[in-house]
Amino acid sequence: MAEETGYSVAVLGATGAVGEQILRTLEMKDFPVRELKLLSSPRSAGKKITFRGQEYTVEEAKPESFDGVQIGLFSAGGSISKQLAPEAVKRGTIVIDNTSAYRMDEEVPLVVPEVNEEDVKDHKGIIANPNCSTIQMVAALEPVRRVYGLKKVIVSTYQAVSGAGYEAVDEMKEQSRNVLDGKSAEPEVLPVSGDEKHYQIAFNAIPQIDKFQDNGYTFEEMKMINETKKILHENDLPVAATCVRLPVETGHSESVYIEVEKDAPTAAGLRETIGSGGGITIQDDPSRQEYPMAVNSVGLPDVFVGRIRRDLDFENGYHFWVVSDNLMKGAAYNSVQIAESLIQYELIK
Template identity: 55%
Template sequence: MNGKVVAVAGATGVVGRQMLLTLEARNFPVSKIKMLASARLKGRTLPFKGEEIPVEVLGEDSFEGVDIALFSAGGSTSTTYAPAAARAGAVVVDNSSAWRMDPEVPLVVPEVNPEAIKRHKGIIANPNCSTIQMVVVLKPIHDAARIKRVVVSTYQAVSGAGSAAINELREQTRALLDEQPYPPKVFPHQIAFNCIPQIPQSGAFGDNGYTSEEMKMVNETKKIMGDASIAVTATTVRVPVIIGHSESVNIETAKKLTAAEARALLAAAPGVIVEDDLDHQRYPLAVNAAGKYDTFVGRIREDISHPSALDLWIVSDNLLKGAALNAVQIAEHLL
């Protein structure tokens, strides 16, 4: 297969670095790689396949000759530069939320709606991290029993807020253990030894009391699943975990599914690993999911308060399936 010219916008960020590692690990056919970031630290290099590649400053003219542009440099950067990349002939896979709800832009999780990819007009959106891991599990259940309503609460890792947030959790934890003060900078409150029910940390609450992360889970789920009738409510919470988002999900279905039926459906679903052995205290854990490509599901049980609903615990690496891996999978479909 001919190699592609691939640009990674935001290559120096936590997601960008995982994109580079994922392209390498999956042997994506790259003939040339362009690393793009801000002018913040000029002269940097980043390793790719054993070579040190200089990081270039992202600009309108960065995409000449580029086939695939993976964007992970924030919403305003994508709003400005993704159309320029598409005009230059690249197909953009964008990790930010800038284009996700644009009706002209496919929002894709390859295990759920790969057919949407071919409708692209130069930009394809990668969904929100918490939504991706939830829909890979919802899809087989919806196909078998039609989902009516989803109630989700998330336990989201700090890496979802970028490298500065990881540093804050590490440094604040160390400071507090040493009984030193560490005022929050990235988060609105102390994140070490705490849970914060506000994602994104800088975002305002909507008139309905929901955060934008919660509304992403509501709206993106309907768009990816291609079914606006699925009712979704979400509470998104930041927890002091570095990598791996966990979710408690209650799913009401039109047709009753037993826990055993749900387990069998999920065991056969692409990208999903059932980890559900209560006798041996086995269930998905963020520390085990970190670094893995799959989405893990366990604690699968019938909701005792409802005639036709299930409770599940879903865990995945937010930087991989929640971001870099999903984007690279989309790029693989483009090949």
Template identity: 70%
Template structure:
């Protein structure tokens, strides 16, 4: 099952939703794995997880767990990353962190391989995986930015409940069942478990993801704004975001308005760029009702783009509809893809 020569990989948060997707992604890719260590909290330690038909017991994460590890994939919450990522680096591992703990650290590259793979060469042991909603947007925008420049981004998101974890998925299903059977919905998690009020998500839309900041934007919205500027190396790019939770289990959707730097670009020009770009599937045939939808994106690694329209008033303005599986490209696949890029660039050695 494992390679005689390969990488020693650790997955931290192996029993969580994203951790499980990381394992599925590792199963489906050709990253050479010599040893696989699965780590979690003490509560989940002892759980057995199947990987390529073999049962692997999940261990409690401790500093010494990272001895001999080449790459550690973290997705167990920001506090765990802050506690154990430095310990892993101290022992020689490269950390790919899927939390917000290090994303805006100026010494930590924030990477989407289709956009800024070269930033990996500047890592100091920790590499940050961006927010799921940011990832799919910058993948769609980068080919356009490279060809025509980018002057402004305004995005409204339509985000699935899986982005808030397994408990939010259960809440959506239970509320839907209760309402359909004439019972009262009992919200306890969304929009934010630790916030003052909770609202029904079944048959509803909640215009809040994460807590509100002093400027009136939510933390999720500020993540998209700041991360986009960092990934694209455009600190002065005007970016605005409104992030909304929908009663969809998996798959984030985004309505994106952009203003490019050059005049004269057409919809076919934009379509042609996206059709040839890595990691993108163009679905844009409105005459035949062909456009991206989250239901069709689930289980797929790519970012889907459609509904490309020229703005009716702004010469350099375009509208796009962008959809992706938030647990895959938005988390697990982007993390594994970074690991593959490290190998491709010669930044990690096979032993």
């Protein structure tokens, strides 16, 4: 009878960095999976993946793959989502899309459950999972917004290469070995695999993530700016972002400056407010050199916040440091949480 409970789930992009974490999260959260399909591009089809002790063969994703599937967890790239999400929806699948394809679509809710869980109720078949760097920031911003209001947000990011997939991780490691051995780096993937030029990531910091837009901002920066406003339901909130890729395997860090609207709290007060947010873990004790760091975030679902301090000039200004595993809360974990929200609101037929 256990076979009969739970849901029919498809994971599209099952062999990628995020897909792997989605499977790990479904296991970890004991998500009620009745039936599982692992889907990918033709290139990765045929690979074997173990889930809950059972071996699955990855299949090539086709429109028919979604027949009978209730929940589709998509992380195979924007163009594949554009192509297959409507096909899946046509077949009754609710798609939780981890690409940027639908995030700014007015018909598509963009959800971080700790922030705007109720937005899932407005779905028309597709729910978008925000960009990794956005998720961890809004998780920290939302409790502040609720209590004090937000007037301004400026963020500079310190992003890990796994956000660009396994090939970026491999490139960073190979380049690091080469540079340590006195050889040249020979970049081929980063900063953006589909862009014209490639630069050394080993022992460097690259101020470009995703392609440049006409306004001089990168698409990653525009994602952080626009998605933050949409998730927080604050269309007029000034948000600015500078996104930088680092030689870190996993774990995005962010230096965030905010100004609050009212009742400016002490740093301790703000710490307490941020700490009250869902999914937040405070690591903040300068006297003990305690603060969040990327290497300590790996594999964990938490959004870690520290270095919380008041601006020295503006009474309503604050600075803090936000770290999270970009593949977990930044992608896989949040996607599975959205699926849980759908179950909780009884939205899955």
